[in-house]
Amino acid sequence: MGKTLAYKILDAHKVSxxxxxxxxxxxxxxxxxxxxxxxxxxxLSFGIDKVRTKLSVSYVDHNTLQNGFMNADDxxxxxxxxxxxxxVFSKAGNGICHQVNLERFAVPGRTIxxxxxxxxxxxxxxxxxxxxxxxxxxxxxxxKPFTIVKPKIxxxxxxxxxxxxxxxxxxxxxxxxxxxxxxxxNKIIEYYGDGVKSLGVPARSxxxxxxxxxxxxxxxxxxxxxxxxFLAIQSRVEDYTPLEADADCxxxxxxxxxxxxxxxxxxxxxxxxxVKPISELTNIKVDQVLIGSCTNSSYxxxxxxxxxxxxxxxxKDVSLGIAPGSQQVLQMITKNGILDVLLEAGARILExxxxxxxxxxxxxxxxxxxxxxxxxxxxxxxxTNSAKVYLVSPEVAALSAVxxxxxxxxxxxxxxxFRLDVEYPKCDSLLYxxxxxxxxxxxxxxKPIPHFEPIGENFDAKVMISLEDNITxxxxxxxxxxxxxxRSNIEKxxxxxxxxxxxxxxxxxxxxxxxxxxxxxxxxxxxxxxHAAIAPRYLGIKAVIAASFARIHKKNLIxxxxxxxxxxxEADLLDEINVTWDFNNIKxxxxxxxxxxxxxxxxxxxxxxxxSVGGLLNNM
Ligand code: MIC
Ligand code: SF4
Numbered sequence: 111m112g113k114t115l116a117y118k119i120l121d122a123h124k125v126s127x128x129x130x131x132x133x134x135x136x137x138x139x140x141x142x143x144x145x146x147x148x149x150x151x152x153x154l155s156f157g158i159d160k161v162r163t164k165l166s167v168s169y170v171d172h173n174t175l176q177n178g179f180m181n182a183d184d185x186x187x188x189x190x191x192x193x194x195x196x197x198v199f200s201k202a203g204n205g206i207c208h209q210v211n212l213e214r215f216a217v218p219g220r221t222i223x224x225x226x227x228x229x230x231x232x233x234x235x236x237x238x239x240x241x242x243x244x245x246x247x248x249x250x251x252x253x254k255p256f257t258i259v260k261p262k263i264x265x266x267x268x269x270x271x272x273x274x275x276x277x278x279x280x281x282x283x284x285x286x287x288x289x290x291x292x293x294x295x296n297k298i299i300e301y302y303g304d305g306v307k308s309l310g311v312p313a314r315s316x317x318x319x320x321x322x323x324x325x326x327x328x329x330x331x332x333x334x335x336x337x338x339x340f341l342a343i344q345s346r347v348e349d350y351t352p353l354e355a356d357a358d359c360x361x362x363x364x365x366x367x368x369x370x371x372x373x374x375x376x377x378x379x380x381x382x383x384x385v386k387p388i389s390e391l392t393n394i395k396v397d398q399v400l401i402g403s404c405t406n407s408s409y410x411x412x413x414x415x416x417x418x419x420x421x422x423x424x425x426k427d428v429s430l431g432i433a434p435g436s437q438q439v440l441q442m443i444t445k446n447g448i449l450d451v452l453l454e455a456g457a458r459i460l461e462x463x464x465x466x467x468x469x470x471x472x473x474x475x476x477x478x479x480x481x482x483x484x485x486x487x488x489x490x491x492x493x494t495n496s497a498k499v500y501l502v503s504p505e506v507a508a509l510s511a512v513x514x515x516x517x518x519x520x521x522x523x524x525x526x527x528f529r530l531d532v533e534y535p536k537c538d539s540l541l542y543x544x545x546x547x548x549x550x551x552x553x554x555x556x557k558p559i560p561h562f563e564p565i566g567e568n569f570d571a572k573v574m575i576s577l578e579d580n581i582t583x584x585x586x587x588x589x590x591x592x593x594x595x596x597r598s599n600i601e602k603x604x605x606x607x608x609x610x611x612x613x614x615x616x617x618x619x620x621x622x623x624x625x626x627x628x629x630x631x632x633x634x635x636x637x638x639x640x641h642a643a644i645a646p647r648y649l650g651i652k653a654v655i656a657a658s659f660a661r662i663h664k665k666n667l668i669x670x671x672x673x674x675x676x677x678x679x680e681a682d683l684l685d686e687i688n689v690t691w692d693f694n695n696i697k698x699x700x701x702x703x704x705x706x707x708x709x710x711x712x713x714x715x716x717x718x719x720x721x722s723v724g725g726l727l728n729n730m
Contacts (some may be wrong), residue, residue, distance in 0.1 A: 111185075111358060111359065111360055112298055112355070112356020112357060112358040112359040113157075113356050113359055113674055114261050114263045114265070114355045114356075114361065115236075115302075115330055115332060115353060115354055115355040115360045116238060116261065116298040116300050116301055116328070116330050117263065118353070118355070119219055119220075119221065119237070119238045119353070120132065120134060120169060120221075120238060122219070123135045123136075123137075123221045123238075125255045126255070126261070128714065130259060130260060130714070131257050131258065131259055131260060131342075131714060132257070132260050133256065133257050134221055134254040134255055134256055134258065135221065135255050136163060136221050136222070136223045136255070136256050137163060137164045137165070137217075137220040137221050137222065137665060138164055138165045138166065138167075138215065138216075138217070138220055138221070138222040138223075138227070139161075139163050139165075139166040139167070139223050139224060139225075139247050139250050139251050140161060140166070140167050140169060140207055140215075140221070140222065140223075140226070140229060140247075141166075141167075141168050141188075141207075141223035141225045141226075141244065141247055142169045142170070142171055142172050142207045142210050142224075142226050143169065143170045143171065143172050143181070143184055143185060143188055143202075143223065143226065144172035144173055144589070144594055144597050144639070145174045145225040145226060145243075145244045145247075145597070145638060145639055145640065146168055146184075146188050146225060146244070146647050147170075147187060147188065147556060147597060147598040148212040148245075148559065148597065148598070148640060148641070148644075149225050149244030149245070149247050149248045149266035149433070150168075150187070150191045150248070151556070151558070151559055151598075152244060152245050152248040152309075152727065153191075153195070153248040153251055153252065153520040153649065154550070154561065155559075155727065155730070156252050156266070156730055158195075158252050160196040160409045160546070161195055161196045161197055161251040161252075162251065162252060162253030163250065163251055163253070163695060164220075164725065165198065165209065165215060166196070166197045166198070166251050167197065167198045167199075167200060167207075167210075167215060168188050168189075168191070168192040168197045168198070168199050168200065168208065168408065169200040169204070169206075169207035169211075170200065170201055170202040170204075171200075171202070171204075171205065171206045171207050171463045171464050171593050172183050172464045172468055172470070172594065173185075173470070173493075173595060173597070174202045174463045174464075174470065175244075175470050175471060175591050176464070176485075177591070177595075178595065179442065179553065179554075179555065180595035180596070180598075181439065181594075181595050182553075183552075183553030183554065183555040183556060183598075184553075184555060184556065184595075184597070184598055185201075185202060185380070186551045186553060187550065187551060187552050187553065187556055187598075189201070189542070189548075189697075190548040190549065190550045190551045191548075191550055192542070192544060193263055193542070193544050193545055193546070193547065193548035194544070194546060194547070194548045194549070194550055194727050195251075195544070195546075196544045196546060197544055198215075198542065198543055198544065199253075199539060199541070199542040199544070200418070200462070200540060200541050200542075201540040201541075201542065203437065203461065203462060203463070203540055204405060204436065204437050204462070204540035204541060204602070205434075205435055205436025205437055205438070205439070205462040205463070206403070206404045206435045206436065206462065206463060206464055207224070207226060207404070208224075208226070208229065208231035208232065208315075208319065208404035209231070209407055209408065209435030209436045209722065210235065210436045210438075210541075211224075211229075211231070211232050211694075212231055212232050212311070212312075212315050212434060213344055213436060213438055213534070214344065214346075214538065215232075216232035216234075216239065217237060217348065217349045217352050218233070218235050218236035218237060218333035218337060218349070218351050218352075219236060219237065219333065219351050220237045220238075220248055221237070221238050221239075221240070221256075222237055222238070222239035222240070222445070223239075223240050223242050223243070223246065223247050223250045223256055224239065224240070224241055224247065224638075225241075225242060225243065225244040225246075225247040225459045225638055226241055226637075226638055227241035227322045227636065227638040227662060228241065228258050228319050228322050228327045228404050228405075228485065229241040229242075229323060229638075230318045230319065230321050230326070230329050231315045231319040231404055231405075232315070232318075232333055233318040233321075233328055233329050233330045233331065233346065233399065234311050234312070234313075234314035234315030234317070234318045234319075235311055235314075235315070235331075235333065235337055235340070235341075236330065236331060236332060236333025236334075236337055236351075236353045236392050237330075237676050238298070238328050238330060239318075239328060240256070240258070240327060240328050240398045240524055241322060241655065241662055242256065242638060242662060242665065243639075243640040243643070243662060243665060243666040243669055244638075244640050245666075245669045245670075245726050245727065246415075246665065246669065249726070249730075250357045252361075253577050257716065258327060259296045259327075259661070261296055261297050261298045261327045261328075262296065262297045262298075262362035262363065263297065263298050263300050263361050263362050263363075264287065264289075264297050264298070264299045264300065264326075264361060264362065264363040264365070265300055265302060265359075265363070265364050265365070265366075266299055266300065266301050266302075266304075266359030266364075266365045266366075266367060267302055267303035267364070267365070267366040267367070267685070268281070268301055268302070268303040268304075268305030268306050268309075268367055268369055269303055269304060269305050269308045269366060269367065269368050269369060269383070270304070270305055270368055271305065271308045271369055271370060272308065272369045273369075273370065273372075273520065273521070274390075274520070274521050274522055274523045274524070275374060275505050275518075275520040275521050275522040275523075276369075276372050276373065276503075276505075276519075276520065277313065277316075277374075277414065277503040277505055277521035278309060278312075278313035278314070278316040278317050278503075279316055279320075279405070279406060279483065279501075279502070279503035279504070280372055280373070280374050280375050280503055281317055281367060281369070281372065282316065282317045282319075282320040282321070282322075282323075282505075283374060283375045283376065283377055283382075283385055283501065283598060284367065284375055284385065285299075285322060285324070285365065285367070286320065286323055286377065286382050286383045286385055287383060287385030289324050289365075289367065289374070289383075290324075290383045291323055291324065291325060291381060291382060291383045291580055291632065291635055292325050292580070292631060292632040292635070292658070292660075293325065294324030294325045294326030294327075295322075295325040295326070295632070295658070295660065295661055296327060296661060297326050297327065297362075297363070298327050298328045298329065298330060299318075299321050299326050299328075299329040299330070299391050300329070300330050300361065301314070301317065301326065301329070301330070301331050301332075302332065302354075302355055303366075303460070305367070306331060306332060306334070306370045307330075307334070307336065308369070309336070310336060310340065310410055311336060311337055312340075312408035312409070312410040312411065312611075313410065313566060314331040315408075316405055316406055317329065317409075318330070318331065318514045319404055319405045319485060320382070320405060320485050322485065323382040323383070323485055323486065325632065325635060325660055325661060327661060332352075332353055332354040332355070333350070333351060333352055333353040333354070333483075334352060335720060337350060338350045338352075339342075343532070343533055344534055344536075345534075345536055346367075346483055347713065351437045354588070356572070357362070357422060367697055373387045373388065373389060373520065374387070374388040374389075374502075374503060374505065374506050374518055374519055374520060375387045375498065375501045376388055376391055376481075376500045376501060376506065376516070377487055377501035377502075378391075378487075378500055378674075379487055379498040379500065379676075380487055380489045380498055380499070381487065381488070381580065382485065382486060382487065382501060383517075388502070388516065388517075388518045388519075388520075389518055391500075391516045391530070392515065392516055392517060392518055393515055393516070393527075394515055394516045395427075395479060395480060395514065395515050395517060396425075396427075396428055396479050396480075396510050396514060396515055397427065397428065397429070397474060397475060397478035397479050397480065397580075398428065398429050398430075398431070398472070398474045398475075398478055398479070398480040398481070399424075399429070399430045399431070399480070399481045399482075399510060399511040399538050400430075400431045400432075400433070400466050400467075400472060400480065400481070400482045400483070400484070400507070400510060401415055401430070401431070401432050401433070401482075401483045401504055401507050401508070402431070402432060402433030402434070402435065402460065402465065402467070402483065403433070403435075403464065403467040403483060403484040403485060404435065404464070404467075404482070404485070405483060405484055405485040405486050406435060406484075406503070406504050407434055407435025407436075407439060407462075407483075407485035407677075408435055408439060408485070409438075409439045409442040409443065409530075409534070410530060411433065411470055411483070411504045412432075412439065412442075412448050412452075412504075413448065413524060413528040413530060414433075414503075414504045414505050414508070414524055415448075415452070415504045415505075415507070415508040416443075416447075416451040416452065416525070416528050417522065417523065417524045417525040417528060418447040418505060418508035418509050418512070418519065418522055419451055419452060419457075419508050419511075419512065419633045420451050420525060420703040422455055422512045423455055423456055423512070424452075424455050424456040424457070424510060424511045424512055424515060425511065425513055425514030426514075428456070428510075428511050428514055429458065430456060430457045430458065430511040431457070431458045431460050431465075431466065431472055432452055432457045432458065432459055432460060433459075433460040433461065433462060433463065433465050433466075434462050435462060435538045436462055436537075437462055437539070438535060438537040439462070439509050439532055439542060440462055440634050441535045441537050442532075442534060442535070445535075445646055446528060446529070446532065447527075447528075448528060455512070456509075460472070466482075466492065467482070467484045467485075467486070468491075468589045468590070468594070469491060469492060469493040469588075469589055469590030469591060469594075470590070470591050470594070471591060472492075472493075473492055473493030473494045473497075473590075474492055474493075474497040474499075475494070475497075476493065476494065476496050476497075477496045477497070477498070478497050478498070478617075479498045479500070480492060480497050480498070480499045480500070481500050481502050481506065481507050481511075481518075482499055482500070482501055482502070482507070483501070483503065483504050483507050484500060484501060484503065486501075486582075486584070486636065487499035487500065487501050488582045488584045488585070488636060489582075489584070489585065489610070489611075490584060490585075490610040490611075491584045491589070491590075492590060493590050493591070495610065500516070500574065502516075503519075505519035505522055506518070506519055509522065511690055515581065521704070535699040554594070555598055555599065556598040556599075557599045557601065557602075558602065559600065559644070559727065560600055560601070560644075560648055562647055562648075562670065562671050562725055562728070563724055564652070564671060564721070564722060564723055564724040564728075565652040565671060565672070565673060565721065565724070567690065567691055567692055567722075568688070568689070568690045568691075569624060569652055569688070569689055570624065570686065570687070570688050570701075571623075571624035571625050571626045571652050571653070571687050571689065572622050572624070572625055572626070572684050572685065572686060572687065573614055573625070573626055573627075573628050573681045573682065573683055573684060573685045573687060574615065574618060574619050574622070574625035574626065574627060574629070574649075574651065574683075574684075574685070575608060575615060575627055576628045576629075576681050576682060576683060577627070577628065577629040577630065577633070578629070578630050579629075579630040579632060579657075580630075580631070580632045581629050581630075581632075581634065582632050582633055582634075582635050582636040583634055583635070583636040583637040583639050583642040583663060584609065584610075584636055584637070585608065585611055586607060586608060586634065586642040586646070587603070587606065587607060587639055587641045587645055588606055588609060588610050589639075589644040593606045597639075600641070600644055600645060600648050603641055604616055604645040604646075604648045604649050605647055606645075607619075607646055607649060616649055619646075619649035619651065620649060620650070622650070622666055622684070623650055624650050624652050624653055625649070625651045625652065626651065626652060626653045626654065626678060626687050626689070626706035627646065627651055627652075627654045627656075628656070628681045629655070629656040629657070630652065630656065630657045630678065631656070631657040631658040631678075632658055632659070632660055632662065633654060633656035633657075633658070633659050634654075634659055634660040634662070634663025634664065634666075634667075635660040635663070636660070636663075637662075638662045638666075640666045640670065642663060642666065642700075643666035643667045643669065643670045643672055644666075644670050645662065646672070647670045647671060647672055647725075651672060652672065652689070653672060653673040653674070653675055653680075653689055654667060654672060654673075654674055654675065655675045655677050655679055655687075655698060656674070656675070656676065656677075656678075657676070657677070657678035658676060659674050659676070666729050668713075668720055668721060668725075668726075669720065669725055669726040669727075670725045670726075670727075671690060671720070671721055671723075671724040671725035671728070672706060672721075672723075673689070673696075673721055675689070675696055675698060675709075676692075676709070676712060677696075677698060677707050677709060679698065679700065679705075679707055680703075681700055681703070682702075684702075685699070685700050685701075685702040686701040686702045687699065687700055687701065687704060688701055691711060692711070693711060693713070693715070693718045694710065694711055695708060695709070695710060695711055696708065696709055696710075696711050
């Protein structure tokens with residue numbers, strides 16, 4: 111039997127395996143500023159002289175709002191660490207990490223680990239790119255292989271061609287509607303079929319990007335002539351290698367998407383898997399439209415947008431914001447007349463950065479409807495809890511901005527004057543190669559990582575919060591302009607844990623001592639931010655009891671010495687819990703309700719060891 115493309119790449123990087131897990135060598139890493147300061151503090155604590163990867167890149171793209179010294183302090187720290195330890199530095203303004211990584215660095219067949227959940231954007235080029243917590247990325251930079259659960263491979267066959275007005279974003283939104291936000295956990299989504307040829311690398315990357323919303327470990331496209339062309343216009347055709355699955359490979363799960371009949375669709379508030387066709391949503395009045403983020407901010411996306419906006423003006427009640435994904439994209443749209451079209455239509459031009467996607471400005475008005483080409487519409491993420499955020503394609507976004515209500519772009523053509531087959535400027539003026547000379551500068555915003563004692567194998571604790579299905583890391587550790595500047599200060603940021611849904615959480619934890627969190631399925635979906643584990647640990651959380659966990663968050667909990675317990679239990683606030691556990695079993699007793707649950711401990715030996723010693727940092 112032949113091999114899937116995913117296993118061809120994984121097996122070529124495998125250094126060891128158990129029945130359920132495999133350790134893979136990581137070729138490249140990426141970090142961004144909001145997770146990077148922790149990742150580099152962790153890296154520095156290893157006492158290593160330089161990174162051991164083929165390539166590591168440190169991006170500044172999230173905390174670019176510099177209201178106060180904090181974010182600027184962080185940027186300086188990141189730049190000096192990069193320079194000293196052999197890491198390429200991408201300065202604020204150069205663009206969103208995933209867009210720039212795809213343009214300038216991702217290589218077919220390589221493994222890439224990034225401290226951001228949307229790292230799989232780079233898989234559009236035929237790499238296996240995986241999102242992880244900062245500490246895992248720090249370990250990879252130190253040359254340690256990365257452990258993954260051996261993934262099941264989902265084969266998605268793409269058939270035919272997309273109609274005008276339908277785009278790659280609709281493919282992945284459609285798949286989210288089928289597979290849901292937990293359908294991809296511990297799986298890699300592999301795309302194949304004749305429909306693949308019709309999708310350029312940016313379109314493939316849009317699809318891989320939102321594989322993160324499926325909870326998938328990664329996604330992957332073949333590396334073919336289309337990939338070669340993309341690398342050629344990026345002046346790095348030498349990075350090309352053809353790669354595809356064997357024709358007789360067998361997938362663990364199968365889906366077929368007929369591109370000929372696919373319709374434009376949207377993820378409705380407040381979940382990427384709340385999917386409806388646009389044809390069922392028309393006539394909803396729109397207040398804000400935002401085009402950008404690592405999902406849809408390529409030059410190719412703006413060609414589509416300009417084709418719709420050309421000669422038109424946006425509706426007077428709509429605010430349209432545009433954030434090109436990188437300096438290169440900005441330069442391209444400037445050169446090719448697209449920027450003029452956007453300005454004439456009435457667009458506000460935002461910085462090439464994450465910006466509103468992570469609540470850094472552009473929060474909508476009370477109860478407003480906001481259409482975004484982004485990847486997440488979780489409760490509160492936009493900065494306005496009552497806003498209704500829909501995730502859509504650039505075509506839906508542009509047409510709706512003109513009409514003032516959600517509109518169906520089916521049939522809208524790309525104008526030939528906005529050509530795609532042009533040479534791209536290299537535009538590396540904000541990329542810095544390391545000189546190995548800098549002294550690390552650590553401003554007052556950067557505090558040491560707290561030390562955590564092991565939780566012990568028998569402890570009493572109180573239920574600090576009891577939650578539903580699909581709790582996101584945005585619920586646990588909100589982001590946004592107010593909170594993000596404290597990413598390098600655990601004591602301060604811990605005040606905000608669960609603050610959007612339970613303002614008293616952090617004070618209650620500090621007053622009560624040892625705590626547990628109780629939740630239903632897919633706890634911790636969404637981002638890779640390890641702050642969603644470190645800050646609760648700082649507040650005394652020793653275990654999370656949930657029906658199931660999202661992949662990255664589960665690893666982050668273990669890395670910081672919190673016990674993840676896979677159990678579906680009923681518990682109320684401040685119920686008294688006893689947890690007794692060892693390598694083989696876990697016993698949870700709700701002393702208040704007089705109920706006991708026992709289960710086999712599913713932790714690997716390594717995970718057991720990490721929790722026993724209080725986390726990965728203590729272990730290193
Ligand atoms: C996100 O999209 O939620 C983020 C912000 O990029 C996070 C990382 C972070 O919280 O810093 C992610 O996706 O991992
Ligand atoms: Fe940035 Fe948004 Fe992409 Fe996260 S999802 S990396 S915040 S653009």
